[in-house]
Amino acid sequence: MSDLLERLRGRGWRLTAQRRVVAEVLDGDHVHYTADEVHALAAERLPEISRATVYNTLGELVTLGEVIEVTTDGRAKRYDPNAHHAHQHLVCARCGTIRDVHPSGDPLSDLPAQERYGFAVSAVEVTYRGLCPDCAT
């Protein structure tokens, strides 16, 4: 994670306590917090951090390509720090748990030219849905 901070500083990012805490909260695998969750976790370490700063910082991390924004349920966006390894998401339909997964093959190549309507297609997101072991009961 400190690599991340160094990398961003090299890009002219001013390193503040707030940004450091947000980056720390986002460290780990299978992390998919909402902005409010990030704010709550960040506030445990830096109680006076504001919501606006968390939103700003998350937006910057997304713009810089260090974090991916994921919308799995039409409610709050979630932030996924696993931005440097292409992956898709598997979501529990009941409890909302999210796992990063790696399908075989390239979903992009599954869209035939005549189904592209002249679009320059550059990305694809796949969301698998089902019940996790705990919710399958």
Added chain:
Amino acid sequence: MSDLLERLRGRGWRLTAQRRVVAEVLDGDHVHYTADEVHALAAERLPEISRATVYNTLGELVTLGEVIEVTTDGRAKRYDPNAHHAHQHLVCARCGTIRDVHPSGDPLSDLPAQERYGFAVSAVEVTYRGLCPDCAT
């Protein structure tokens, strides 16, 4: 579309002017309106229709499996009446235009067992992103 109304009536759906108008607005191909857009279009025919009724009716149509809820941008949900033919979505990254598309192959089969973490995977949504011909300039 009248088939839809008949079908729903057979399932005990009370047929009101409001529901009829919402169903009519959703008739067509490549239709992906937000709830507010549906409300505005419905109000052209039935000016006194309320937002709450539009939300209620859309929710019922989704529950009944007649309309699919689509979230392509983390903002307003969109409603797709093309629920009886499996399809995916192609979205313009600039203007937001949405087309229904039909990839070859079954994306579900691209997720190996060891990538399922014990989930009972039952559905998959694919969103292709790129620039439409008008926005590619």
Added chain:
DNA sequence: TTCTTGACTTGGACATTGTCCAATGTAGGA
């Protein structure tokens, strides 16, 4: 080390999208 400055943070107002509820209206069967 201290100074300076432009970038960063803050809190609160505001916007958008969606949900809920009590009062009122009405579709469709008896």
Added chain:
DNA sequence: TCCTACATTGGACAATGTCCAAGTCAAGAA
């Protein structure tokens, strides 16, 4: 035609996110 359970309404409220003016501070300069 009448009943009544179901549907509609408008407005309050909730959740999520954006914006802004004022105050604060990181990091380079001296």
